[in-house]
Amino acid sequence: MKTTRLIIVAVGGQGNLLASKVLGQAALLSGVPVRMSEIHGMAQRGGVVESAIVFGDASSTIISDSEADVLVGFEPSETLRAMNKCNAGTTVITNLAPLPPFTVAIGRGTYPDLDQVQDLIKAKTRRLIAFDAVERATAAGNVMSVNIVLLGALIQTGILPIPKENLVEAIRTKTKKAFVDVNLKAFDLGFIAAANA
Amino acid sequence: MHKLLADSPGKKMLLLGNEAIARGAIEAGVAFATTYPGTPSSEISLNLFRVSHESDLYFEYSTNEKVALEVAAAAANSGLRTFCMMKHVGLNVAADPLMTLAYVGVKGGLVILTADDPSMFSSQNEQDNRYYGKLSGLAILEPSSVEEARQMTAEAFDLSEKLGEPVILRTTTRVNHSSAFVELGKITPRKIKGDFKKDPFNFVTVPAVSRRLHVRLLENWDKAQAMAETSTFNFTDGNGTWGIICNGVSYNYVSDAVKDLGIADKTRILRLGFSHPMPPNLIKAFLNACEKVLVAEEGEPVMEEAVKAFAQEAGLTLPIAGKGERLFSRLYEFDPAMVRRVMAGYFGVPHAPSQPPDLSDVPEIPQRPPNLCAGCSHRATYYAVKKAAEGRETIYPTDIGCYTLGFLPPLAMGDFLICMGSSVSTACGFSKATDKKVIAFIGDSTFFHSGLTGLVNAVYNNHNFTLVILDNGTTAMTGHQPNPGVDMSNLNLSGYGRISIEAVVRAIGVEHVTVIKPYKVNKSIEAVKAALDHKGVSVIISQEMCTLYARSLKKLNVRAFTVTDKCKNHRDCINQIGCPAFFLEGERVQINPNTCVGCAVCAQICPENAITPVKAKKAG
Numbered sequence: 099m100k101t102t103r104l105i106i107v108a109v110g111g112q113g114n115l116l117a118s119k120v121l122g123q124a125a126l127l128s129g130v131p132v133r134m135s136e137i138h139g140m141a142q143r144g145g146v147v148e149s150a151i152v153f154g155d156a157s158s159t160i161i162s163d164s165e166a167d168v169l170v171g172f173e174p175s176e177t178l179r180a181m182n183k184c185n186a187g188t189t190v191i192t193n194l195a196p197l198p199p200f201t202v203a204i205g206r207g208t209y210p211d212l213d214q215v216q217d218l219i220k221a222k223t224r225r226l227i228a229f230d231a232v233e234r235a236t237a238a239g240n241v242m243s244v245n246i247v248l249l250g251a252l253i254q255t256g257i258l259p260i261p262k263e264n265l266v267e268a269i270r271t272k273t274k275k276a277f278v279d280v281n282l283k284a285f286d287l288g289f290i291a292a293a294n295a
Numbered sequence: 296m297h298k299l300l301a302d303s304p305g306k307k308m309l310l311l312g313n314e315a316i317a318r319g320a321i322e323a324g325v326a327f328a329t330t331y332p333g334t335p336s337s338e339i340s341l342n343l344f345r346v347s348h349e350s351d352l353y354f355e356y357s358t359n360e361k362v363a364l365e366v367a368a369a370a371a372n373s374g375l376r377t378f379c380m381m382k383h384v385g386l387n388v389a390a391d392p393l394m395t396l397a398y399v400g401v402k403g404g405l406v407i408l409t410a411d412d413p414s415m416f417s418s419q420n421e422q423d424n425r426y427y428g429k430l431s432g433l434a435i436l437e438p439s440s441v442e443e444a445r446q447m448t449a450e451a452f453d454l455s456e457k458l459g460e461p462v463i464l465r466t467t468t469r470v471n472h473s474s475a476f477v478e479l480g481k482i483t484p485r486k487i488k489g490d491f492k493k494d495p496f497n498f499v500t501v502p503a504v505s506r507r508l509h510v511r512l513l514e515n516w517d518k519a520q521a522m523a524e525t526s527t528f529n530f531t532d533g534n535g536t537w538g539i540i541c542n543g544v545s546y547n548y549v550s551d552a553v554k555d556l557g558i559a560d561k562t563r564i565l566r567l568g569f570s571h572p573m574p575p576n577l578i579k580a581f582l583n584a585c586e587k588v589l590v591a592e593e594g595e596p597v598m599e600e601a602v603k604a605f606a607q608e609a610g611l612t613l614p615i616a617g618k619g620e621r622l623f624s625r626l627y628e629f630d631p632a633m634v635r636r637v638m639a640g641y642f643g644v645p646h647a648p649s650q651p652p653d654l655s656d657v658p659e660i661p662q663r664p665p666n667l668c669a670g671c672s673h674r675a676t677y678y679a680v681k682k683a684a685e686g687r688e689t690i691y692p693t694d695i696g697c698y699t700l701g702f703l704p705p706l707a708m709g710d711f712l713i714c715m716g717s718s719v720s721t722a723c724g725f726s727k728a729t730d731k732k733v734i735a736f737i738g739d740s741t742f743f744h745s746g747l748t749g750l751v752n753a754v755y756n757n758h759n760f761t762l763v764i765l766d767n768g769t770t771a772m773t774g775h776q777p778n779p780g781v782d783m784s785n786l787n788l789s790g791y792g793r794i795s796i797e798a799v800v801r802a803i804g805v806e807h808v809t810v811i812k813p814y815k816v817n818k819s820i821e822a823v824k825a826a827l828d829h830k831g832v833s834v835i836i837s838q839e840m841c842t843l844y845a846r847s848l849k850k851l852n853v854r855a856f857t858v859t860d861k862c863k864n865h866r867d868c869i870n871q872i873g874c875p876a877f878f879l880e881g882e883r884v885q886i887n888p889n890t891c892v893g894c895a896v897c898a899q900i901c902p903e904n905a906i907t908p909v910k911a912k913k914a915g
């Protein structure tokens with residue numbers, strides 16, 4: 099089976115651990131081998147969390163620079179920072195709602211211009227899907243479901259060997275019962291956003 | 296029920312490497328487990344801690360790794376299957392018992408897990424603990440994957456019992472912190488009551504006894520070597536003549552590279568999972584079948600040197616390489632593309648790596664370094680000490696924990712750090728060797744781990760410095776594990792003792808001891824000033840619960856603060872304490888009410904009294 103390599107970058111607390119778990123379950127349902135790794139040293143202290151998820155026949159659990167097939171960024175400046183993981187064939191999906199790092203918040207450092215971020219990524223990769231995932235999550239009923247919105251966009255691209263219904267099933271079984279409906283809605287809104295992108 | 300107790304062999308579960316290791320131990324019927332937490336090993340013990348609440352597994356957080364291994368040594372010599380877990384540098388602390396326990400051996404299986412951290416994602420060094428196998432003469436097992444971690448952990452207990460010796464299970468961060476679907480095995484019922492049979496001429500290591508025991512250790516070493524020859528953990532893939540010898544995660548990268556480069560018909564891979572003692576016959580036979588060999592191992596050239604020695608013994612002159620220029624580095628962890636590139640170069644295979652994008656036109660992206668949490672009590676303590684020490688020339692030895700982050704600006708409190716507990720003992724040295732005011736920082740858990748002996752030394756040798764003990768009631772950085780000073784009723788656990796840091800410090804004979812509440816800024820500054828004026832050893836104990844921990848215990852009553860119009864925008868608050876709840880909005884300082892925990896430290900340092908609590912109360 100072909101190998102598909104996915105990198106997810108997020109800021110601590112944005113829920114990328116849950117996103118990985120849901121993807122893992124969906125891969126199991128689809129009969130696709132999956133391995134992942136995470137560096138979560140000081141995520142709780144506001145650092146960056148990077149997950150690598152490798153689908154298909156591969157033994158490695160990490161992804162080298164310039165070898166990601168898909169990059170999903172939960173925060174626009176972090177998406178740009180992770181560009182070293184991409185190549186000219188990579189598809190990039192990013193949330194456009196910024197979470198400025200503390201250094202910027204206190205006036206030491208400038209947050210990159212969002213249009214420039216998008217232009218740069220577009221010029222260097224195969225395709226960019228960019229939208230405000232916080233807005234979609236809020237519309238779905240929970241600002242915390244940004245992660246699920248982005249999974250919706252990811253599945254829409256069809257790059258992962260995972261059918262939509264298996265991901266939906268994984269959301270049903272792996273996310274908190276009280277949030278399943280909101281999450282399913284969030285997933286749909288992300289899916290639609292990517293379709294219209 | 297804890298998921299790792301599921302008695303459903305054959306079931307596939309998505310597990311973190313560390314969960315798979317804990318599961319492996321449970322399947323082996325582990326009865327006794329000890330640890331001192333440390334990344335990347337911490338989730339193993341965290342899971343076993345929880346499992347112990349639901350089963351008759353005995354688990355303890357010991358005060359440090361040496362204690363953990365000694366407690367484990369006794370349990371294993373009472374016949375219980377015992378698991379002792381630590382991070383790689385923890386084994387340095389436990390090295391003393393390790394070396395002689397290897398002589399004494401064990402009755403019940405004892406597995407000692409060392410979690411190495413190539414690239415130092417969360418460690419002070421990247422030492423290669425495979426050398427502890429050589430140093431101690433003990434066998435080492437090294438899993439390559441999450442699935443294998445489960446199986447190897449379980450079998451390590453059998454191996455230990457067969458050899459009558461502890462077995463070292465060596466992992467690296469990428470095994471500990473990777474996840475995969477793992478097929479569960481059968482759970483062996485645990486035997487929880489042991490017995491110790493007196494046998495002083497084998498257990499009491501006076502020279503006459505040890506001389507005999509060392510002979511036995513070497514005999515066991517031969518036995519282990521013979522077992523490594525036939526172990527299923529040592530296997531070959533392929534029939535080619537390009538040999539690759541690898542271990543641990545490098546096996547994954549090598550396997551993927553062989554596929555990606557399309558050289559499966561040319562290569563022959565020897566994967567060593569039972570990696571110490573190295574099996575000479577297996578390796579010599581492998582070398583005989585190869586025309587050249589590459590050794591792919593992260594860290595030091597441990598296998599490479601042994602393989603070259605075996606080749607010499609066998610009179611083989613084929614090229615054998617591993618570390619070196621355009622080959623593998625001794626620095627940092629490997630990655631798939633790097634291993635592929637080295638293999639392609641060494642074997643002369645054409646290879647077109649993916650091209651990285653040209654990033655020269657990307658503007659500088661602001662860094663996102665980890666930071667002490669909003670309202671973290673350490674920030675308040677550091678501020679108080681900094682203020683109190685104004686005008687003095689200072690040296691700030693620091694220690695290992697969240698508070699190490701205080702070395703970053705704007706606090707910039709932290710000048711020297713080598714290992715757990717070094718703050719106190721290096722303070723002894725700095726205060727004698729220089730004329731500067733030495734103020735050392737250590738956390739509560741680290742103080743119990745290895746700060747106590749340094750403090751005894753300081754009092755005994757009459758040193759002159761101030762030690763600040765940052766007591767936030769938990770072992771925060773590794774995931775809020777308890778320590779001997781913690782109130783276990785917070786975790787709804789009973790049957791534990793609790794050691795008062797203040798009582799211990801006074802008992803040691805420190806004359807000047809003050810307990811401060813760091814959120815009371817001025818009082819704290821005055822207390823620290825008095826401590827600094829004291830000639831001799833003075834101790835400040837700064838008590839305030841870690842805010843993240845308090846939040847998880849639902850003990851945080853948040854009353855957020857806000858910046859009023861009185862603010863003159865000189866930004867003393869940002870420049871001096873840099874709480875991450877601050878942000879600038881249109882050049883004005885604001886406080887994010889969702890991250891502020893209401894510690895009120897900023898309000899006390901604002902010279903304009905511009906920071907006040909927001910009116911309405913909100914729930915934590």
Ligand code: SF4
Pocket residue numbers: 143666667668670671672673697698767771772841842843844
């Ligand atoms: S986890 Fe606790 S000790 Fe660590 S930075 Fe946060 S508040 Fe401070």
Ligand code: SF4
Pocket residue numbers: 669670671855856874875876877886890891892893894895896897898
């Ligand atoms: S009161 Fe001030 S220092 Fe404390 S958490 Fe809130 S903003 Fe940060």
